[in-house]
Amino acid sequence: MNICEWEEIDLLLIAGDLFHRQPLMRELKEVNFLFSKLSKTRVVFIVGNHDYLKPDSYYHTFQWNENVYPLLNGHMGGIEFPDLQTNVYGLSYHQREITEGLYDRMFAPKKQKYEILLAHGGDEKHIPVKKEVLETLGYDYIALGHIHKPQVLIENKAVYAGSLEPTDKNDIGKHGYVRGDITEQGVGTEFIPCAKREYIHAVVPIEEGMTGGALKDWIRNYIGEHGLENMYKFILQGFRDADVQFDLESAKSFGNVFEVVDETNPSYDFEKILEKNQGNLLGRYIESLKDYDKGSVEYQALHLGVQALMETKRG
Numbered sequence: 272m273n274i275c276e277w278e279e280i281d282l283l284l285i286a287g288d289l290f291h292r293q294p295l296m297r298e299l300k301e302v303n304f305l306f307s308k309l310s311k312t313r314v315v316f317i318v319g320n321h322d323y324l325k326p327d328s329y330y331h332t333f334q335w336n337e338n339v340y341p342l343l344n345g346h347m348g349g350i351e352f353p354d355l356q357t358n359v360y361g362l363s364y365h366q367r368e369i370t371e372g373l374y375d376r377m378f379a380p381k382k383q384k385y386e387i388l389l390a391h392g393g394d395e396k397h398i399p400v401k402k403e404v405l406e407t408l409g410y411d412y413i414a415l416g417h418i419h420k421p422q423v424l425i426e427n428k429a430v431y432a433g434s435l436e437p438t439d440k441n442d443i444g445k446h447g448y449v450r451g452d453i454t455e456q457g458v459g460t461e462f463i464p465c466a467k468r469e470y471i472h473a474v475v476p477i478e479e480g481m482t483g484g485a486l487k488d489w490i491r492n493y494i495g496e497h498g499l500e501n502m503y504k505f506i507l508q509g510f511r512d513a514d515v516q517f518d519l520e521s522a523k524s525f526g527n528v529f530e531v532v533d534e535t536n537p538s539y540d541f542e543k544i545l546e547k548n549q550g551n552l553l554g555r556y557i558e559s560l561k562d563y564d565k566g567s568v569e570y571q572a573l574h575l576g577v578q579a580l581m582e583t584k585r586g
């Protein structure tokens with residue numbers, strides 16, 4: 272909202288799912304208040320599958336500020352902005368799922384110099400779209416919503432902005448918005464990251480000899496380099512010293528660490544163990560697998576098997 276105001280943006284396009292569920296009256300009022308503060312920007316939005324138009328939805332009767340233009344029809348509607356030489360078209364979801372490819376025949380009416388389509392969905396249950404078909408519809412630009420991860424479907428033509436902030440712990444990578452310009456020279460779009468936080472999944476390469484203290488240092492440094500504001504999942508991989516046990520809980524104290532997964536295997540001195548276990552089950556097990564390459568499934572089986580047999584022995 273602030274960026275629209277500062278940069279004197281003409282149109283703020285919201286491609287559906289502004290809300291994650293049916294909006295409450297007070298939520299519409301708050302959003303409308305924010306929109307009403309925009310002195311240069313007009314807002315056009317459609318409604319997606321999450322905030323779809325139920326018969327009793329507040330969307331039906333809500334009185335928006337004069338700079339807000341909802342496209343609430345279940346079939347194609349349009350808003351004309353003659354001063355911008357631009358029309359914006361789109362439709363809204365009236366049910367949770369639409370399996371029909373409604374955009375496939377939604378050709379640009381060609382009533383204005385510049386024509387933009389606001390579209391939501393793209394997967395099997397939410398108006399499936401085909402890239403090749405979108406290309407033939409004749410719009411100057413198609414602003415896409417539904418998928419949280421930002422992605423370009425057609426360069427400078429059809430782009431998913433993604434969610435402004437990540438909404439799920441697996442929603443990794445940058446989040447932000449798409450800034451676009453339409454001029455005589457054509458359309459230019461740019462993804463601008465602006466999320467306050469990012470989810471980061473990081474693999475920690477564990478080497479033999481690495482202690483619990485060294486692991487803590489590694490995690491502390493990693494968070495320092497990648498930002499205290501972000502949220503982390505660490506995945507420990509590799510072979511750890513057989514004597515070392517990692518204290519995963521304490522690693523969570525260095526920042527926003529929401530999960531630590533230990534996928535390491537203990538590293539053993541197989542020759543030494545073999546020497547002491549000639550002929551018994553453990554010895555024969557090592558004998559059968561010890562010559563495989565590090566990194567092979569057999570080598571991993573060697574570690575896991577020895578670990579299991581050692582634990583049984585100790586027990």
Ligand SMILES: [Mn+2]
Nearest residue numbers: 288319320417
């Ligand atoms: Mn959606």
